Amino acid sequence: MIDFSVEPEFQAKLDWMDRFVRDECETMDLLFPESGVQFDVSNAAARRHLRPLQEQVKAQGLWACHLGPHLGGPGYGQIKLALMNEILGRSHWAPTVFGTAAPDTGNAEILAMFGTPEQKQKYLGPLMAGDIVSCFSMTEPQGGADPEVFTCTATLDGDEWVIEGEKWFSSNARFAAFLLVIAVTDPEAPLTERMSMFIVPGDTPGIEILRNVAIAGDFDPENGHHAHVRYDKVRIPRDHMLGERGGGFKVAQARLGGGRIHHAMRTVGLCNRALDMMLERAVSRRTKGAMLGEHQMVQAKIADSVIELEQFRLLVLKTAWLIDEIEAGRMKHGAARKHIGMCKVAMASVYANVVGRALELHGSLGISLDMPLAKWYGGNMALAFADGPTDAHRSQLARAYLKRAVPAKGLFPSEHIPSRLARALERYPDAREPRPIAGPAAETA
Structure with missing residues (x-):
């Protein structure tokens, strides 16, 4: 059965994460906004503020949850990880606070999968502890x-x-x-x-x-x-x-699938934040004698954003479910490949559309650096190239579906109505012949 519910115990963890990311991780974004600062282990001020937050995450059992049990992690699976990453996407510091920052997550996975005991001790241990990047x-x-x-x-x-x-x-x-x-x-x-x-x-x-x-x-x-x-x-x-x-190609591929899903759900989280900003602006600012949210063009931007975001979120969750089914042995290896490609292709456009509309509704304030929207929008294209160029995935996805296609047997497409009608009449030659109406109605007539 298809089920969209979340068990109460895990929902409680998500609720804690949501409060913590809003209160603490977004504060880190304000205090330490420099590019790449979350990866600089020598930045004493940032690390001094970061360490207590990481300890709170560890106390909740939410540290470095991307590794499965066979790799020494909690084994949440991709659906739960997707729901967690949706929350982490609100803040660029949040993945570091929770021990799930890229590229360390993917690197940790392949070290766990392919590393020797010595390699794991020397590199994986400190990486998982957050002591190095x-x-x-x-x-x-x-x-x-x-x-x-x-x-x-x-x-x-x-x-x-x-x-x-x-x-x-x-x-x-x-x-x-x-x-x-x-x-x-x-x-x-x-x-x-x-x-x-x-x-x-x-x-x-x-x-x-x-x-x-x-x-x-x-x-x-x-x-x-x-x-x-x-x-x-x-x-x-x-x-x-x-x-x-x-075996380098095999090792590299092993780290990319889950990473693309995590990027996608973090995109959902950031876009949810942009949507919240859009809604707040729509009920806070007046123009042409009415609130922004009373204008149909603004309503259309909001509605389109809600729909696109919900569609994308469901696609990512289905992909996460497919990966979990593969891991459980209920589906064959590679069954999620096309859906992972779909997530990768859709991600950048959804991001650009939702963040772009939020920026538009904020006008000159939106394009200024007094709001985070311009910085987010400027960084949008990075999503099109992270984990492989989007166009390559678009082409790969199309080829996968073209392999399933069968050429039309005759001169016309298989859905050609005159041809289908002719075949139908061959099966039922008397279908269009007028017949007397049987039953009480015919007797009355």
Whole structure:
């Protein structure tokens, strides 16, 4: 049976989260708004304020809930995680306060899945404790996320791997205690077996941050946290490979599905906050002799936002349910792939529409930095590129459905009415012949 209810015990945790995020995490947003500051473990003031909040989260049993029981976590499953992330999406500090900030969440998952006991002890433990942050270094400046054109290589030299090449948009590299780097180890192998994943300690000689790139929505164009990195003959021990040689593609894919769902539900949370702002503005401001909310165009913007957001939320929750069914063994592996793609494609447009309408209703105040809307709207396009470009998912989704399509057998489409009618008459040749009406009515006539 389909059931949209939430058990009372978990609803109580969600209610606590909602109050806590509004009261404490949104306050952190105001106190420490700088780009990437939530990942800077050396920022003493921010960490001094952060630690007590994290302890409250841990006391509630809500710390780092993204790991399943087989990976040492509470095992909430994707539906519960989706409902939690809907709340966390209200604040850019909230994921750090709750130990679920990207890219650390995905990195923790693949360390738990593919790491050796030694790797887990050295890197996963401190990461899960919130003592360090990490970086996922995959895309490259000349080819973006297309693995076919990756040129960063890792060559085995005795008991060491030597990494050479450049990576682009390696988020949080300047704060990271370690970086997960995907590099070509077997250039002649098939694409999915060409690359391997490596753990690179952040203080390894040869790591050069060429520039920390800012994005739309950041305050300082020279102080972003998405690094252009050069690996100049970076040497790491042989045992710092994560997973098997040639298995980098598999390792990378393992971290993306859940991450896309978490991003999607956090988008719902932020859009809910924008909708609340839209509604407040509509009943607070008068123009042309009436409240904003009494004008039909404003009502249309509100209605469209409510509908789009509800549709998207239900899509994400269904996708989370599919992933849980796969994890439980009730559906085959890959059954959620198309829906994950749908979430990825829809996310950026829903975000842009809802936040954009809220900004419009606030007029000049909305475009100013006195409100958070302009910063949110400016950062919208980042969602279109995070975890892979949206257009790639759109194309992949279309191809998946095209595989299910069957060509029309004749000259006309299968729904061609004259052709279908002709076939129907072949089955029932006397269907249109007039017949006398039987029964009492005919006798009366």
